[in-house]
Amino acid sequence: MGRQREIPGTITAQVDFGVARLVPDEHRQRAWELTVDGTPQSHVDLDDPSYLLFEYTRRIGHVLDHTAPRGESLRVLHLGGGALTLPRYVAATRPGSSQQVVEADAALVELVRRELPVDRGSRIRIRHGDAREVMSRAPDDAFDVVISDVFARATTPAHLTTREYVRDADRVLRSGGVFVANVGDTWPLEYARSQIANATAVFEHVCAISDPGTLNGRRFGNVVIVGSHQPLPIAALTRHAAGDVFQGRLLEGAALTRFTSGRKPVTDATAAPSPTPPSGLFG
Numbered sequence: 001m002g003r004q005r006e007i008p009g010t011i012t013a014q015v016d017f018g019v020a021r022l023v024p025d026e027h028r029q030r031a032w033e034l035t036v037d038g039t040p041q042s043h044v045d046l047d048d049p050s051y052l053l054f055e056y057t058r059r060i061g062h063v064l065d066h067t068a069p070r071g072e073s074l075r076v077l078h079l080g081g082g083a084l085t086l087p088r089y090v091a092a093t094r095p096g097s098s099q100q101v102v103e104a105d106a107a108l109v110e111l112v113r114r115e116l117p118v119d120r121g122s123r124i125r126i127r128h129g130d131a132r133e134v135m136s137r138a139p140d141d142a143f144d145v146v147i148s149d150v151f152a153r154a155t156t157p158a159h160l161t162t163r164e165y166v167r168d169a170d171r172v173l174r175s176g177g178v179f180v181a182n183v184g185d186t187w188p189l190e191y192a193r194s195q196i197a198n199a200t201a202v203f204e205h206v207c208a209i210s211d212p213g214t215l216n217g218r219r220f221g222n223v224v225i226v227g228s229h230q231p232l233p234i235a236a237l238t239r240h241a242a243g244d245v246f247q248g249r250l251l252e253g254a255a256l257t258r259f260t261s262g263r264k265p266v267t268d269a270t271a272a273p274s275p276t277p278p279s280g281l282f283g
Contacts, residue, residue: 011115015107017152022083022115032116034083036108039154039277042083044116049088055246056182056222057085059209060147062240063226064090066233067145067178073097077143077172079131079160080150083112084124091122100143101126102134104152132165138172146173148181156183156274161191163198163265166227170202176230179203183225184274187217191274193263196225196256201265203227207234207252208259209241215249215259220277 011022018037025031031045031053043053052058064086068074073096078087081103090097099122103109106128118124127134131150146169150160159165169179179199185192192208199206206227214221226232234252241248251259266272 011111013107013111015111016105017108020108020111022111032083034112036105037153039151041151042085044083044085044088046116049092052085052089054085055211055244055248056224057089058244058246059224059241059248060086060149060180060182061089062237062244063178063180063224064145065093066236068094071095074099074144075142075174076100076145076147077135077138078102079135079146079148079169081109081112081126082149083116084118084126086147086149087124088118088122091119091124097123099124102129102131104128104130104150132159132168135168135172140171141174142172143177144174145178145180148179151184151274154184154277158271158273159268161195161198161266161274162268162271163201164268166198166202170229177228178232179227181225183223184220184277185214185223186220186275186278189215189217189223190263192223192225193260194266195223196260197263198265199225199227200256200260204229205232206256207232207237207250208256209237209248209250211246211248215251 007023009024013020021035023033028045030047034042045051052061073094076090076099078101081101087099087101150156183192183195196208208223208225210223213219238250241250
């Protein structure tokens with residue numbers, strides 16, 4: 001593919017895990033897309049933090065919308081920060097929420113704080129460190145939601161892909177809390193299936209949401225996995241997925257069991273990083 005056109009106003013900076021670019025959205029006045037080494041990481045609209053552009057963030061947004069009654073505050077742990085799209089969304093839609101963000105790239109944290117500052121009073125705390133290490137120090141029953149969305153150079157590190165990692169997320173969740181993981185994969189979706197197996201080994205109720213193109217093997221894409229010890233809002237999430245501008249499909253119950261097709265959970269002893277996106281996927 002040809003070289004992408006440089007959009008005026010783009011901010012480029014060396015960060016710990018590559019070269020970050022903050023690219024102005026030509027269609028929204030104060031919106032930006034963050035890429036690292038060419039891989040899209042986040043899209044944020046500073047004027048309207050409730051606006052979610054990327055399809056996987058929209059799907060996670062739907063989960064957050066149904067985690068508690070509308071407007072009720074939440075305690076959320078975000079493993080992976082990027083440009084803080086989802087923390088900003090929670091702060092805008094559920095004022096008073098208490099949120100902790102863990103991001104391993106210290107230089108990226110400083111870039112986002114400087115160029116895309118969060119509103120004062122948003123109660124978003126950002127910690128620099130390894131997601132699993134920081135979570136291991138969190139107390140039991142501390143959060144309503146744990147969101148795992150960790151990528152370093154376009155892949156998720158091996159130690160963040162295991163059943164033990166999901167078990168620790170379960171430990172820090174309150175009774176009835178919700179675990180959400182965003183994973184990237186391509187056909188035959190072995191990684192996504194193993195990550196669903198991790199969730200089903202820990203939680204009684206699990207679903208997965210993705211677009212038909214990814215599920216049918218036509219493209220590399222995102223699969224959002226949701227787990228809880230309480231029944232999930234399957235009807236609402238199915239409706240949102242089917243009616244979204246990025247139409248999606250929800251798998252649960254027997255359909256999810258068929259999809260995982262006997263895959264076993266990943267352990268700390270057998271873990272490997274997530275697949276790398278195909279060369280040229282992002283231009």
